[in-house]
Structure formats: C-alpha cells, structure tokens
Amino acid sequence: MSRTAKGPRLYLRKGRRKACGTTLPDRYFIRDDKTEIGTGCGPDRFVEAQEQLAQYIIQKYANDVEPAREARVRKSNPAEVYVAEVLAEYAAGPAQRLANPANEASLIETLLPFWQDMTLADVRRSTCEGYVAKRITEPHKAYKKDPASAPRVSDQTARRELECLGTAISKWHEEHHLSVVPKIVLPRKAETPRDALTRSQAARLLWASMGWGLRDGKWVRLSKTTRSNRMHLRRFILISIYTGSRAGVTCRALWNESPLHPWADIDSGVLYRRGRNEIDHRTKRRPVVAFPDRLLSHMRRWKRLDEAKGYQPVIHFGGKPIERVKTSFASCVADSGLSDEISPHWMRHTCATWLMEAGVDVWAAAGFLGMSPATLIKNYGHQRPDYQDDVRNRFG
16 A cells, blocks of 8 residues: 655755865755645745745635635645644744744744644644653753753643743644544643742842852951953842843843833833833733832933943843843852752742732732732732631631
8 A cells, every 4th residue: 555645844945065165054955745835935034935835825725726616625634634734834924923922833843843744633642642752852952062961842832832832732723623532641740849938048148149148157358350241140049039020021121112022111210021011921910110128229220320331131240131141040049048940930939929918919920020910819819917817717
C-alpha cells in the first residue's frame, strides 16, 4: 500500500558548503509531497516563513479542482488535516492578535518537529505523553555552548507548548468545524508556591543590594563595585514590592510615555503597566497603579539622576536596559543569607501578602495588583487578620 502524502509543511534545510568553499545559510523550505519551495527565511524569520506556508496552503486549496464543498469536508475531517496546517493558519492569523505574537511563534517552532507529519487524528493521550517524554530529554535552548551539560526542558514547559497546540486546534475548529475535536492531554500543573518575604527578610535583601553580605553571621562590606553593580536591583526590589508589578513590567518600564513599554508618570504618581498601544493580557491584566508615598519619593530622586545623564529605562545598568534580573537577583539572595528558592516573582507575592495582612479591602487590593478578587482570596486570603473569624467565633 502506498504511503499517504504528507501535507504542506516547513522544513529547515541546514546550510551546505559549496564547491568554492562558501557556506549557504540555513533556510526554511515549504515541502508538499514532491514540491519544494524556498521561503528565503532563516531561523530568525520563522514567523515570515509560517506566513508564506499559510499563504501557500490557501492558494493551493483555492486553486484546487475539488468543489468547495469537498474542501470544507476535508478541513472538518481530523484524519485529513495535518497539524502543520493547523499551526500555520494559527501563526498567520489568531496568534498575530495576541499580546506577544513572538512568544507564540517560538512555541510553534518547537512543536513542529514532533507534530508536523501527524494529522489531527493522531493527537491523542499517547502522542501527547510521547511529546512530553521527548521534550524532557532535550536541553534548554538558551544553553547553546554546551548542550550536553545544559539543564533539560521541564514538563511545565512542555505543558505550555501543548497548550499552544490546543489553542491552535480550537481556532481551526472555530473556522472549519471539525467533526471530532482532538483532546490535548497535559502534564499535571505544578503547584506554585505563594511564599512571601517578611519585613526583616526584605530588609536583608535590600542590604545585600547595597553591597553588604552576610558572612559568619555578620554583615560585611563586599567589593567596592558591588554597590554600584546592584543599583538596578535596589530599584527593582522596591518598585516590585511597593507596586506588586510582575518582573517583566518593572524591568521594561521607561521614564517617559511610550506606546510599547510600561512607563512611570512621576507627575501623576502612577505607573502605567503597559504602553499606550500594547494589548492587555486576558489572564494577566496590567492596570495603572499608584505609587505609594514612600516609593514615590525614591522615584522622583531616581528620575532626576537619570534625566541628568539622559537615561530612559527605569531599571538599567549604566543606562542600558535590563530585560532580566534573575542572575543578579540570585547572587543578591545568596549574600543576604536567605533561601535560594526566593525568586524575583516573590516580590509580587510579598506585596499581595502584606496588603492582606494590613486588612486592605479585597476589591481595592485586587485592582492594585491587577488580579481578580477570587484569585487574591484563593491564594492570599488566609493572610488576613480576620480570616475565618465568622466561622470560629460561632463555636461556644
């Protein structure tokens, strides 16, 4: 029996060395049975390659001799629709309307090598589990120098990638009405710790950010450059704790109004957690937040210092923006003598916990943090002084 032809898909052809000694760059090609079409796009232009694949698929079936009704029937039959086709349509359409299309494109690029030769009928529990089993043996792509010693991909990363696949299938179903919608089976979601810093722990962390370290139970001054090298951490810690903003928001903030970045309006005393033209996340809202008075005085001083040097980023190192503080934050935590489990996201947990401990109104606190009251109560409600008072006071 002849093998069923594979559907249109992207193929990354590795660069080959020509006879003259020059090396051709890696390029994506569209493969469709015996047809092969160059896209001219390298690995850094994956989204453009996906758009070309989607356009090719549209044109192919638009020019096909089969009646329109048969085309609709094919697209509703899971056994005749390739996963690569679904991902291509999703990448070129619905994914472009998300708050971060580039992140979704990266997930699709990771999914393709495993799924592109399969149809939607092949999406089942066993193949989902097979995908996770394969991914957790692969090195993290951020570690390019030595993949052999690089940490492996976690099952939670694989879970996020499968969620992307599930969304792509859902969007296909909305347009083409699949006769049977495949079910994506995800790994169990890890429990997220909701730990927070105490006031004394936060003070210790700030001490470490000012160039001090705990050695044999005593605070000692570290190297002369440590204080200046950690200036950005002092700002990050204070802004994150006092506003409860996520690390990505704090690190991207600018001093002046921006269409694509969060920005601090010192005159009005508020932080715009997203740029004027940025689309808000459905599950991770970024509302405007007012600076508490203690923080606002720091913000005014920092802005004066940065304006004198022409610096735009609020969190910077020598005027250059810093996208992540994970590594420097970890060294700061180590010097403060605190647990290495503490991450930058703990600052948001700390803000939520302190608000609950202070008895702030749930609706007001939820609006301040950019989360729903239900989420706030579920994860931090037990920190309130009046937690379960109505119940326990009913007992005689």
